[in-house]
């Protein structure tokens with residue numbers, strides 16, 4: 001199941017700016033924002049829809065990632081080989097999506 005996250009064109013561009021500032025790839029978000037912007041030039045608040053996956057991937061790109069053998073998730077306390085902002089992939093995803101909705 002894929003649900004979409006709505007951002008305004010302005011928010012989407014800000015998110016893309018942040019990702020690019022961190023050296024990430026924001027082309028999917030730029031594309032989504034660009035498509036909406038060309039459709040609705042007169043209303044900059046028109047929603048941009050990006051999928052959950054794109055949103056999580058975008059947030060992940062601008063979050064600190066730790067890799068190592070002895071890491072522990074700050075939310076579910078399970079051990080993980082990779083932590084994003086101190087939590088495991090699964091918790092990061094639900095955290096980001098719950099923060100958005």
Ligand SMILES: [Zn+2]
Pocket residue numbers: 073074075076077078087088089090091092
């Ligand atoms: Zn976790």
